[in-house]
Amino acid sequence: FNWLQGEKRVLDHEFPKKTGLLVLHFAIKFYVDTIGLLRDIQTVELFYLNARQLLFRGQLECDTETVFELAAHVLQATNGDFVSEEETREELKKLPVIPTCTLKEHPSITYCEERVIYFYEKI
Numbered sequence: 001f002n003w004l005q006g007e008k009r010v011l012d013h014e015f016p017k018k019t020g021l022l023v024l025h026f027a028i029k030f031y032v033d034t035i036g037l038l039r040d041i042q043t044v045e046l047f048y049l050n051a052r053q054l055l056f057r058g059q060l061e062c063d064t065e066t067v068f069e070l071a072a073h074v075l076q077a078t079n080g081d082f083v084s085e086e087e088t089r090e091e092l093k094k095l096p097v098i099p100t101c102t103l104k105e106h107p108s109i110t111y112c113e114e115r116v117i118y119f120y121e122k123i
Helices: 041-057 064-079 085-094 100-105 109-122
Strands: none
Touching (some): 041 064, 064 100, 085 109
16 A cells, blocks of 8 residues: 655656556555544544444454444445345345455345444444
8 A cells, every 4th residue: 555645746756657547445554443533524424434434344343243233324324224134135135234254254244234224223
């Protein structure tokens, strides 16, 4: 990974000389102890999006119950309050919130959906 310097324009950076398309990824370099310390709502949103991406890619290590609970929070942030199991299952098909490694650990996708729904209803 190469980090962009805030005082430079993107195209002014030295990038590896490879053929093909250059792909840039958004990532957080420094983390705060609590998002309550962040002053700007856009910064909070960027931290949320980064954590969500890391979780889905399996780069954020946590136990599966925490994954299910975090997936429920993503549903809450994206869709609002719980409405029904059917609607939630449809949203889970569209919204990638459960990492592949978690899906491989459990006997069925239905089990994973049920755990997410359980936490989503509680929220």
